[in-house]
Amino acid sequence: MLLLTGAMSAASLQEAGAAITNRYSFTTDANDSIGGANGTVIDAGVPTGVFAGGQFDMSANTGQGSNSGISEDAYVDFPNGIISAAANGGTPGQLTIETWATSSTNRGWAALFSAGTSNGGEGVSDGGNAADYIQIIPQNGATNVIRTTTHTKNVGTEGFVDFNVPMSTTDQTHLVTVYDQSGGLPGTITLYVNGKLAGTNPMAAGFNLSTLVDNNIWLGRSQWPDSIFDGKINELRVYNTAMTATDALSHAVFGPDVLNPGGNVVLEVNKNTGAVTLKNTASAPLAIDFLRISSVGGALSTANWNSLDTQNFGAVDGPDAGSVAGDSAGEGWDKATAGSNANQLVEQFLGAAGSTLAANSSISLGNAFNTSIFGSGVDGDLVLEFGLNGGALITSTVSYVGVAGLPGDFNNSGKVDGADFLLWQRNFGQPGYDAASLATWKANFGAGAAEVAAAAVPEPAALGLIVMAGIALAATRRQR
Numbered sequence: 001m002l003l004l005t006g007a008m009s010a011a012s013l014q015e016a017g018a019a020i021t022n023r024y025s026f027t028t029d030a031n032d033s034i035g036g037a038n039g040t041v042i043d044a045g046v047p048t049g050v051f052a053g054g055q056f057d058m059s060a061n062t063g064q065g066s067n068s069g070i071s072e073d074a075y076v077d078f079p080n081g082i083i084s085a086a087a088n089g090g091t092p093g094q095l096t097i098e099t100w101a102t103s104s105t106n107r108g109w110a111a112l113f114s115a116g117t118s119n120g121g122e123g124v125s126d127g128g129n130a131a132d133y134i135q136i137i138p139q140n141g142a143t144n145v146i147r148t149t150t151h152t153k154n155v156g157t158e159g160f161v162d163f164n165v166p167m168s169t170t171d172q173t174h175l176v177t178v179y180d181q182s183g184g185l186p187g188t189i190t191l192y193v194n195g196k197l198a199g200t201n202p203m204a205a206g207f208n209l210s211t212l213v214d215n216n217i218w219l220g221r222s223q224w225p226d227s228i229f230d231g232k233i234n235e236l237r238v239y240n241t242a243m244t245a246t247d248a249l250s251h252a253v254f255g256p257d258v259l260n261p262g263g264n265v266v267l268e269v270n271k272n273t274g275a276v277t278l279k280n281t282a283s284a285p286l287a288i289d290f291l292r293i294s295s296v297g298g299a300l301s302t303a304n305w306n307s308l309d310t311q312n313f314g315a316v317d318g319p320d321a322g323s324v325a326g327d328s329a330g331e332g333w334d335k336a337t338a339g340s341n342a343n344q345l346v347e348q349f350l351g352a353a354g355s356t357l358a359a360n361s362s363i364s365l366g367n368a369f370n371t372s373i374f375g376s377g378v379d380g381d382l383v384l385e386f387g388l389n390g391g392a393l394i395t396s397t398v399s400y401v402g403v404a405g406l407p408g409d410f411n412n413s414g415k416v417d418g419a420d421f422l423l424w425q426r427n428f429g430q431p432g433y434d435a436a437s438l439a440t441w442k443a444n445f446g447a448g449a450a451e452v453a454a455a456a457v458p459e460p461a462a463l464g465l466i467v468m469a470g471i472a473l474a475a476t477r478r479q480r
Contacts, residue, residue, distance in 0.1 A: 019096075021086045022238040024219075025256070026056040030076050035238075039076045039219065049074025054234065054257075058220055059104035061230040066111070066125035066222040073228035075220035080122075082238060083115040083134070083217060087209035090240025093181035095209055097136065098243070100174050100234040100256040103167040108141030110229050111222035112167075112175075113236070115214045116151075118223040122215040128223035130154055132212055135222065136177060138167035138229070146198075148177040148191045152206040159204035161191040171391075172234060174252040180242045181209055194392065195252030197245060250282065253394055258284045264396055265357060267293065267384040271377055272402035272414040274304065274367035280357040287354030290387025291333075291347050293365075298342035299373035299380045305340070306366030308333040309347050313363065314355040342370070354389025376412040377405030406448050408441035415448035416441060 023034040028051050030039030041056075043049045048060035061073040087095040101112055116133025120126040130153050140147035146167055149160035167173050174194050181187030186205055191198040219236060220229035235256035243251075246264075254261040263281030265288065270276075276293070280286055291308065293300065308314070315332030333355065335347035345368060349355040357363070374380050379400045387393050408416040410423045410433075420441055427433040 019090060019239045019241040019243075020237055020259070021089065021240050022082055022236075023259070024076075024236040025054070026051060026233060026235065027054050030056065030219075035082070037079045037082045039078045041074060042070070042077050043074035044070060045072040047074070048072060055232045056219075057232045058229060059231055061104075061220075061228050063105070063107055063110075063227040063230060065225040066218075066228055067225045068120075068124050068126070070221075070228070073220075075218055075228055077221075078217040078219070080215045080217065083214045084209065084212045086238050086240040087179070087181075087212065091182055091242065093183075093187065093209060094240065094242040095179040096237075096239035096241065096243040097134075097177045097179075098175070098235075098237040098239070098251065099136065100172055101138075101167070101231060102172045102234075103138050103169045103229075103231040105230045106139035106166045106169065107227040107230065108139060108144070109137060109222065109224065109226040110139070111135045111218070111220070111226065112138050112229050112231075112233070113219055114222055115212070115217045116223060117213045117215050125216075125221060125223055125225055127225070129156075131223065132207060133216075133223045134177075134179070134212075136175060138231070146173075146175070146191075146193060148175070148189060150179070150189055150204040150207045152204040155204060155206055157204065159186065159189055159202050159207065161189055161199045161201050163191065163193050163198045167231075169231075174255075176243055176248045176251070178242045179203065179209055182242070192243075192245070192248040192252070195249035195394070197248075249394075249396070253388065253396075254282060254284055254286065258282075263360075265384075265386055265394070266397040266399060267382065268362075269369050269380065269382060269398060269400050270402045270414075271369070271371060271374075271379055271400045272406075272409070272412045274301070274369040274371045274412070276305075276365040276368040276382075278357075278363045278365055280359060280361050283359050285356050285359050287356045287389035288386045289349040289351075289354045289389045290385075290393070292344055292385045293368065294344040294383045294385070295373075295381050296343065297373055297381050299370045299382065300342050300345055301368055301370045302340055302342070302345065304367040304370075305345050306364060306368070307335045307345070307347050308349075308355070308363070308365075309335040311363075314349070316351060348387075371412050375405055376409065377403055403448055406444060408437070408444040409448065410437075410441070413448075416444045416446060 021035050022032045032038050049058045058074050064073040113136040117131045118124050118128050119130045132153050133151050137147045146163035149158045151158045176192040178190040186203045188200050189203050190200040250261050250264045261282040261284050265280050268277040333347050333349050339346050382398045384396050384398050402414050410420040424433050
């Protein structure tokens with residue numbers, strides 16, 4: 001399986017939308033729904049490219065070379081200048097190319113996407129050693145893995161990033177290439193595959209996005225006489241900014257049909273109370289079928305875990321004899337009772353449609369974080385993994401809220417108040433509950449409780465009487 005925050009304000013939506021300059025969804029054509037720079041399908045001879053299932057399907061291509069005499073295989077030609085225009089707009093020197101695609105047959109050096117020019121100029125694929133270009137290649141001919149690359153004319157060494165495997169021929173692959181020369185040349189090229197960072201390297205020496213002559217912008221065709229791409233393309237997007245790692249992961253999770261999801265499925269942990277909350281912070285719903293929270297340090301509590309199974313979250317009534325939703329396996333979430341412990345909490349949804357987390361929603365999972373392991377107010381080591389409905393396993397973000405351990409906050413509520421005094425009273429004589437700890441409570445009384453009115457805080461003299469009475473009462477209880 002492949003690895004792959006509330007509601008967004010109107011301002012953030014506008015900002016995110018301004019970053020994308022061209023979007024090709026290939027539902028029925030190669031038109032650009034954002035910038036109007038419509039692509040043209042080139043498909044000589046017997047048609048080998050069709051629009052089907054919301055994708056442009058070129059899987060009937062036979063591996064013809066990308067030269068000027070293409071007589072059979074299909075590719076898409078885009079208007080000149082859209083890549084250099086994006087690199088010079090938005091944040092100057094920044095560009096992001098994002099695709100969702102599936103290979104049918106991987107052929108060495110066949111380009112999924114290419115922009116720039118070739119030795120022969122426009123419309124020619126006779127080689128690119130004397131030209132500037134960028135290319136995204138499902139399987140390069142040197143290491144046989146995904147490569148995203150930059151090339152400078154008459155400079156042999158390219159600036160590229162390789163992944164560790166070629167593009168899948170069974171599962172759709174999400175590729176994000178980020179080019180950033182906003183800080184000067186040579187700048188960096190970064191590759192994300194299915195939301196995971198593959199690497200970052202310098203671009204080719206002398207390569208300049210802002211002066212790129214991009215008269216050959218192709219989907220499926222190379223600047224060299226290499227094979228035409230053989231596979232399916234679901235979506236192509238061009239951005240005039242550098243996409244962040246957070247957005248690359250979010251886009252990988254929500255897929256090509258959701259534009260600017262603005263968030264992800266994350267875990268929020270209160271380091272004072274141990275409360276754990278699962279949140280979908282994106283602007284779109286998401287179906288998941290697996291959930292695992294893990295802790296190498298053993299900081300999880302099965303006793304205080306309010307699982308999705310226990311809550312009967314998203315349960316349905318299946319074809320069993322019973323009529324209660326979730327009363328049988330496959331009708332809802334099922335927690336792994338034997339496999340859940342202080343190191344991991346695991347549950348799975350067996351229904352075919354998955355369990356949907358609504359947009360901008362939160363689900364409490366109880367006080368599943370054992371604060372005593374790392375100490376109250378201290379971040380833990382929790383890791384969140386969830387499975388997309390369909391197979392991909394995603395490692396996402398865990399954030400900790402609350403305040404650093406408050407002296408005198410015996411019940412880990414995030415504030416020092418009367419409830420802490422009562423707890424101290426009941427445990428007087430136990431480790432950590434002595435005269436010294438009471439003095440600490442007195443010195444910090446009211447800390448963390450900004451909402452408490454000043455009138456509600458006892459005067460120093462009254463506080464002293466409370467402390468003296470508490471000590472006397474605790475001593476009396478110990479004698480009994």
